[in-house]
Amino acid sequence: xxxxxxxxxxxxxxxxxxxxxxxxxxxxxxxxxxxxxxxxxxxxxxxxxxxxxxxxxxxxxxxxxxxxxxxxxxxxxxxxxxxxxxxxxxxxxxxxxxxxxxxxxxxxxxxxxxxxxxxxxxxxxxxxxxxxxxxxxxxxxxxxxxxxxxxxxxxxxxxxxxxxxxxxxxxxxxxxxxxxxxxxxxxxxxxxxxxxxxxxxxxxxxxxxxxxxxxxxxxxxxxxxxxxxxxxxxxxxxxxxxxxxxxxxxxxxxxxxxxxxxxxxxxxxxxxxxxxxxxxxxxxxxxxxxxxxxxxxxxxxxxxxxxxxxxxxxxxxxxxxxxxxxxxxxxxxxxxxxxxxxxxxxxxxxxxxxxxxxxxxxxxxxx
Numbered sequence: 511x512x513x514x515x516x517x518x519x520x521x522x523x524x525x526x527x528x529x530x531x532x533x534x535x536x537x538x539x540x541x542x543x544x545x546x547x548x549x550x551x552x553x554x555x556x557x558x559x560x561x562x563x564x565x566x567x568x569x570x571x572x573x574x575x576x577x578x579x580x581x582x583x584x585x586x587x588x589x590x591x592x593x594x595x596x597x598x599x600x601x602x603x604x605x606x607x608x609x610x611x612x613x614x615x616x617x618x619x620x621x622x623x624x625x626x627x628x629x630x631x632x633x634x635x636x637x638x639x640x641x642x643x644x645x646x647x648x649x650x651x652x653x654x655x656x657x658x659x660x661x662x663x664x665x666x667x668x669x670x671x672x673x674x675x676x677x678x679x680x681x682x683x684x685x686x687x688x689x690x691x692x693x694x695x696x697x698x699x700x701x702x703x704x705x706x707x708x709x710x711x712x713x714x715x716x717x718x719x720x721x722x723x724x725x726x727x728x729x730x731x732x733x734x735x736x737x738x739x740x741x742x743x744x745x746x747x748x749x750x751x752x753x754x755x756x757x758x759x760x761x762x763x764x765x766x767x768x769x770x771x772x773x774x775x776x777x778x779x780x781x782x783x784x785x786x787x788x789x790x791x792x793x794x795x796x797x798x799x800x801x802x803x804x805x806x807x808x809x810x811x812x813x814x815x816x817x818x819x820x821x822x823x824x825x826x827x828x829x830x831x832x833x834x835x836x837x838x839x840x841x842x843x844x845x846x847x848x849x850x851x852x853x854x855x856x857x858x859x860x861x862x863x864x865x866x867x868x869x870x871x872x873x874x875x876x877x
Contacts, residue, residue: 571591655856733750
């Protein structure tokens, strides 16, 4: 990982905000800045915090993780805490002479903020930094895009391999387990999120955990999966069916596909997330299904499968070259099912560079 460049970008922000140091508690930001992969059990069991100043980068961890930290966090001094993390952070901050200290207010326990303030005393000012590091992370460097490309290629390979095995009677859970195995066999380090296989009326639920329901001929089957490679995620959804689609499924699929293609043609850097979302939402609304498109068009993907930027009706954030986003319109009808088609794309100077290689319409035999 090119952590030196990332630390340089962070330190520039620290100078802009006149911060002597920052405490990093968000696990994804810790990984992005250091490469340390220690395991956390949120909300209260952390594998480590980072304390970063203009001159030093320190990983505060425990003896349990010290060897791994030395192996992975190149360029970091490793500080083995003797007590809790907040007091370990405070010890390092006092050593650095830091007085104006940033902290990730969206990723820290209230108790840790209180202990930091009490331990450092009235001379220290704790400054919430909001999404400062998350915003830096949203713009992907070329090496990060390469990791995401690898993850997406593995995801495409796994899905297409398992689709050849689909037949009536397989349960949603059986299909999900086959997909998970196929991802690992294709080279994934793991899954980016729990794999979704939603068939028939279950396909009306955008976030769904597979059950023992058998899949059947002619019904929508929404499959959502993603690989992790080198710490970076992919994301892919296809809606398929076995045999012949009925008129309703064919009609809804055609509308969602048209919405996806309109967004992929129209997205440009400088466009806000709201404007990008509208490209697809207008197609779906015009077809009479506006109320059935119940989520945003997409989200950023990187070391987390959901990160900035957001392609939503509420987002005024401008898209920039280097953003990696999903484009995933959907229509969901309770009691019947749903259709979602999702691609992963890099925002380039000329528009959306789609990384996904799986065909959008896939014909599967019914028996």
